Amino acid sequence: MTSVSSASSDLARVVGDHRAAVIAKREEVQADRAARVNPGLDGYVWAQTEARLAQVVRDATGIDEVMLQLDLIDRAKFGGDIALKVPSLLKHGGPKRFIAEFQPAISEILQSERMADMVEAIELKGMYINITLTNAWLLGSAGQVVAMGDQFGLNDTMAGQNVVVDYSSPNVAKVLHAGHIRSTITGEVLSNVYDACGATVYRVNHINDFGGFGFLLEGYRRFHDAMPEGSTENQRLLAVYTIRRSMERIVETGAAKADWPAEDRAVVDTYFPGVEDAEGAKAAFAEFTAASDARFQALENGDPDEVALWEKMVEWSLADFQSFYRLLNIDIDFVIGESFYFQDGLDVIAEAIKAGTASVYTREEADAALAEVDRLHAAGEISDGEAEFRKLSIEKDCGSTVVHLPGGERFVLLRSDGRSIYATRDIGAIHRRNELFNPDHIVYVVGQEQRSHFERLFAAAEVLGMVRDGKPDLTHLYFGFYVDAETGKKLSSRASVSNVMALLDQAEKYFHGRLSEREGADADGAARQLTVGSLVFNDLKQDIKGSVDIDVSSLENTILGFERAGGAYAVYTACRARSILRRYGSEPKTVEQIGAFELNAQEAKLLLMLQQTPQKVAEAARRANPTYLLRHLLDIAMEYNSYYTVAPVLGDDGANESRVLITKAVQLVLVNGLAICHIDTPESI
Known part of the structure; x- marks a missing residue:
């Protein structure tokens, strides 16, 4: 098994230097989180509303286990702001008992002096109790938004938890493709959501800077002078990749040269002159592959020349990727290549072999597995194609170092020649991340084509004892095309x-x-x-x-x-609210300063939507899906646009002070929520 732990290894030196930088950045991230304390979720008005209603139900029924269902409804249509249902009470006598006994008892307390500050009126609708909230309670919630300012929406539901989010993850010497774009956006927003819930978030850009590098090291040296004059260094790396893919296609098809695609024929003529047929291409590619394998072996062993060129190649690609990250204004905290985890993977595997949780897949095991495939095939339990696939996989894995997974599957950790593969570094990454970040969760934001790999990787981590009592929770968050x-x-x-x-x-x-033609706009x-x-x-x-x-x-x-x-629409709405406030010219009055006021049905609904925002942030984190927050913000923007066109905030007779306060609350909620979604709101547009 290859090892680069020697102090003389240049690769070990590079990894050691990087590790020191990662530790320093980790301390910076931890200090930043320690300096910020998120408000408690239970301190928000909506949470207080839920808590008080739950206590009413407990007191009225004598049942401690209470599960509420609260739905926002239209006051004008349904005679209330909230429809209260208690599904958990149906276990205690069903609908008849609820309507005959529980509902009257709950209604009595809701209409008592105890709830007078919050509840204006109630109306019974079948299994629901429709509750109209007091104007003071509702407008007071807007006051809370304004008082909390840019803190509103943040919560403590993940306080004390450490989360590693692995996203973007481009391949060195290749271009960013659409999957990297989606991964970058989703990972960045999800990281913001976790941060908004109080977690310490370690944002990691997991760069593939190791796998396949033998071809780059050999190809760059071999083909450099034959490449088009004026090519940038990164273009030369992309050209090596193109050369490799062309040769793979030619060898795979075995077609005559006349039948090769024009682009593949041009590659051969330029970089493999003298090759005139499929056999010649096969021999030339085999020689190129063998030389590339030798280069990678030297890199793994820490050869100074290979390490020096490898470092330059990584720098070229990372500089190229930065144009995309700058475009999106994204700066991921930790840019860590697979090379960082190479030795960790080897160390984990060595310990696993000693412990018996990993082993070499022997010829005897392979023969037994082949016999089982034949049995299943003969019994008609698997198809011809499935049998052939399984046999090829068994033969390929023979001699490799594997982890045997539940259900009879195996996960390959090292090639039969002892060389590392992606899985080696992925296992090493889990080990090192456990040590560096003590994560409660590791979330991999990677495309759906990697689902099988991550399912098997996570299962292998369990077998190897890298996950204990569910920590860290390993999640593959995949996305569509x-x-x-x-x-x-x-x-x-x-x-x-x-x-x-x-x-x-x-x-x-x-x-x-x-x-560009709008006055005062920073176009x-x-x-x-x-x-x-x-x-x-x-x-x-x-x-x-x-x-x-x-x-x-x-x-x-x-x-x-x-x-x-909807992104532009939500931003426009926040800016429109901000414009109204600029024309108002001062800070909104507090609820106490406003005095007498009335709220209409739409204002009641809008205020309750604003109050649900912290719960939507928490829900987006719990479900690992920012969509729940984005949709909520868009709903608020649509509701406010509908509202302010029929309910003027500023008029000829002066300002409607309650509407000014509502507008300020809308503006803050949208700006704060959009910021969590990595969307900045201009001062004016």
């Missing part, structure tokens, strides 16, 4: 990234054009903010596991659909 809006087919990696990047560029120009900054907001909403407003449509036939139509996703 970018697809052609017309055909529904997945876009190719290159096509999707080029279309999305072109979309971002054109969308920014579109928003800039709309804003440049606001256009970028609206573009990012639209991208986030377009990606996350639906279930993240679903696909995202890109209209490849019409960029103009796509941009319009992009805007309609």
Whole structure:
């Protein structure tokens, strides 16, 4: 088994230096979290409303186990603001007892002096008790929003928990594809959500800077001078990847040279002159592969020349990736390559072999597995194709180091020649992250095509004892593809990234054009903010596991659909509220200063929606899905736009002070919530 633990290894030196930097950054993240204390969820008005109603039910029924269902309803239509239902009481006598005994007792307390500050009136509707809240209670909730300012929405539901979010994760020497774009957006917003719930969040960009590097090291040296003049270093790395893929296709098909695709034929003529047929291509590629394997072996062993070139290659790619991260204004705390975990993976595997939780998959085991496949096939329990697939897998794994998983599966940790693979570094990553971050949760925001890998990786971590009593909780949060809006087919990696990047560029120009003539607008900054907001909403407003449509036939139509996703709309609404407040010219009055006021049905609904925001943030964290927060913010924006057009805040006779307070609360909730979603709100547009 390869090891680079020697002090003389240049690779060990690089990893050691990086580890020191990671530890320093970890201390910075921890200090930042320690300096910020999130407000308790139970201190919010909506939580207090739930708690008081739950206590009423306990007191009225004598039953401690209470599960409330609270639904917002239209006061004008249903005679209340909240519909109260208690499903847990149905276990105690069913609907008849509830209506005959429990409902009257609950209603009596709700109408008592004890609840007079909160409850204005009630109306019974079957199994529901419709509650109208007092104006003072409702407007007081707006006062709480204003008093808390930029703290409103934050909560403590994950206080004391450590969360590692692994996202973006591009491959060195390749271009960012659509999966990286979706991963970056989802991972960044989800990290913000966890942070808003009080967790210490370690944002990790897990770079593939090791797997397949033998080809890059060999190809860069071998083909450098044959590449087009003026190529950048990163373009040379991409060219090596293209060369490898072309040769793989030729060898796989075994076709005559005349039948090779033109681009593959051009690769052979340029980089493998003299190769004229499939056999010649196979021999040339085998030689190239063997030389590449030797380069990677040298890199694993810490050879100074290989390590020096490898470091440069990684730097070239990371610099190229930064243009995308700058475009989205994203700076991920920890950029850690697979190389960081290479030795950790080897160490874990060595200990697992000693403990008997990992072993070499022997010829005897393979033969027994092959016999079982034949038995299943003969019995008609598996198809011809499945039998062939299983046999190929068994033969491939023979001699490898594996973990035997529940259900008879195995997870390969090392190749039969002792060389590391992705799984080696993934196992090492869990080990090192446990040591560095003591995580309660590790969330991998990676595309759906990796589902099987992560299921098996997590199972292997359990067998190896890296997860104890459910800690860390390992989660693969996957997402859907970018697809052609017309055909529904997945876009190719290159096509999707080029279309999305072109979309971002054109969308920014579109928003800039709309804003440039507005007095007082920062067209440049606001256009970028609206573009990012639209991208986030377009990606996350639906279930993240679903696909995202890109209209490849019409960029103009796509941009319009992009805007309609809702991000720009929510930003416009926050800015509109801010504009009203600027015209008002001072801080809103408190509830006590306002004096007499009346609230209409829409105001009651809007105020309750605002109050549910902290719970929506907590729900987005609990479900590992930012969609729950985004949809809520969009609903608030739509409700406020409908509201303020029929309920003037500022009029010829002066300001309606309660509406000013409501407007301020809306503005704060939208700005705070959008910030959690990685959307900045301009001062004016």
